[in-house]
Amino acid sequence: MSVKPERLAPCLTAVRSKNPLVHCITNYVTANDCANALLAVGASPVMADDIAEMEDLVSIADALVINIGTLNERVVRSMRTAMAAAARKGVPILLDPVGAGASRLRTDTARAFIAEFPLAAIRGNASEIGVLASGTGSSRGVDARDADGALDTVRENAIGLARSRSALVAVTGAVDVVTDGEETRYVRNGHPLLPRITGSGCMLSAVAGAFLGACRDAGGAARLDALTAALCLSGFAGELAATDEGTGAFRVRLIDVLSRLDEAAFAGGIRCDGPC
């Protein structure tokens, strides 16, 4: 059964009209991509990681995105301070556990974060979410393309993690799985070029933060729709941006599409099944 596009597509318009401020503590590899993706969809990025300004910046933010792509001890402390502030202020937190499973540091840090803080959402690939769901496993680097796993396993991991942490969980791959632990959806938007550029996952997480920020005062159903919409948007943008020029042009066109797409065109491209 399809999730009706008219339920998801307005989330894009909400971001464009509410212009949520998204505070990202993220890696230096794709920070530029994340900032440009946020601006493209109509959000405002704040990229900052010094512990001394976490309280101030979280207090003006509509969402907090934590990405451990190039984590270090200093920034992990800032992340904790920012998440604690966000928890107090009701700012939704999205965690992107980049590379969980590839090193003990990443695995332990991601597990500690999900144990310590009330996350609104967790977004990773099958390998990363598997590690967090099972407490075991390993992955081969951060783009673990061959680790998508069977969709059923992905689905079980996502639901298990969502229930145990009371968080939305999104697992991206050839088919994306998104769940709140009760309702689960499959997002079939996407393109094989997306994993061939760095930052497609990070940009999605940043954009998902914007979508959650635009409905921060709404209930759980609205949040699941917002996260689903962000997954559909990212995948559909990949479809529209696809080109045989190469991956450099694809990356540029991805931002182009995000900056131009309107609600009607977005609604026409959504491919999402659920509940399933």
Added chain:
Amino acid sequence: MSVKPERLAPCLTAVRSKNPLVHCITNYVTANDCANALLAVGASPVMADDIAEMEDLVSIADALVINIGTLNERVVRSMRTAMAAAARKGVPILLDPVGAGASRLRTDTARAFIAEFPLAAIRGNASEIGVLASGTGSSRGVDARDADGALDTVRENAIGLARSRSALVAVTGAVDVVTDGEETRYVRNGHPLLPRITGSGCMLSAVAGAFLGACRDAGGAARLDALTAALCLSGFAGELAATDEGTGAFRVRLIDVLSRLDEAAFAGGIRCDGPC
């Protein structure tokens, strides 16, 4: 009254012929954009922030650009060491107080820098300059697009800050204001797409550093022309780069234009009024 283009446009040729070395201590979000913008206009970037090499690098630099976009305690110490060295050696310093007003850390750091070091120029948006000029105020994140304020207030803030610190001050927005405290000019070049990409302000600050570096041994009038020319160039490049493909293509075209523009074409596009 227009500022004559033939007074400003040769500043671009000076950068191209003198190839100033611009030492940037900047943020990790837009460092790549800044380096490419500097190369495009004919300058040489050095991006480095370890305190142990600040003396050595400032001693070979023609300008020092300090951008607090992703400041942290370690880098703030390096910035101080670099600015102290630049002050001793007569290397012009440009400060971009990114996000001043958005956190106490940024506000305090920017204010301390302008109190402690003899800056050649300060370049920010209306909100950031307002905070530095008034000692009060707040801004909503670093792209505070809605905080441009009335042009008269911007002008007063700029002149007040320029006089109190004996520095050039440039405030960018729909109309840019640039002043040395005595002569004030309005730059009417620019395009609405510029604030829709990250780094347009950072790139302008880096390029302005190159323009100041190319005339580092000249007097105050030459410096005001150099900073004005950098503002005109950035805005005019935005006009020429404008496209309806989207913001990804716009960002690429902005560097294209900077790398191709010659003095004659630049002179033909300058829109600058003053004194006013």
Added chain:
Amino acid sequence: MSVKPERLAPCLTAVRSKNPLVHCITNYVTANDCANALLAVGASPVMADDIAEMEDLVSIADALVINIGTLNERVVRSMRTAMAAAARKGVPILLDPVGAGASRLRTDTARAFIAEFPLAAIRGNASEIGVLASGTGSSRGVDARDADGALDTVRENAIGLARSRSALVAVTGAVDVVTDGEETRYVRNGHPLLPRITGSGCMLSAVAGAFLGACRDAGGAARLDALTAALCLSGFAGELAATDEGTGAFRVRLIDVLSRLDEAAFAGGIRCDGPC
């Protein structure tokens, strides 16, 4: 005498089929470019620099690329830990001594690294390699375009360094020189636009790491071919990417070409002389 293209071009196919994991400890200016270049040629990037995860990440890597472009004390410690682990595990290490000669910190750090660790390869410009070869000299910033020096000097420096450190040495410039200390080759691929963007050298070093990683279990002759092939690929990609649109488009097209080029087209473009 030409090095036969059919000896070098298969190295690209090897990278595409073996998908080597390349761990880069690199600078924040061009980290995104390096990751995208690695993905484009068919490798998998891991960009990480916290000391606590160096052992884990090196143990799954096929190559380690050390780039001192924005070095700092913390990251230098991580580099040492990573290189020590790589040495124990037989993971080939490539060093890019960015800016050696421009500051004592860079010179000393690069010299210490080549003294302490068994490097597979060192890749720099004429000025950087000259500093490492001679123990003296200075360079003007990291893009020292005017310091290419006479080709004979470059060749002598490269051979001297290669012999003293038992490492491959590649010096890039208008003509590239690559040597294992016994056999020396000139790579004549390249384009004047390459030094007009930031990151062309860093991307080459990352890609060279991928080429070394794809043949990590092969002998010395295979490694020299792999490094030579990476130089040819980078230069030839620059030739194919060349455009009069500007340097922004050139940078995008460079990634495009790397992502599309196949072995046959690559073989047709290789211009390499040796032994010489």
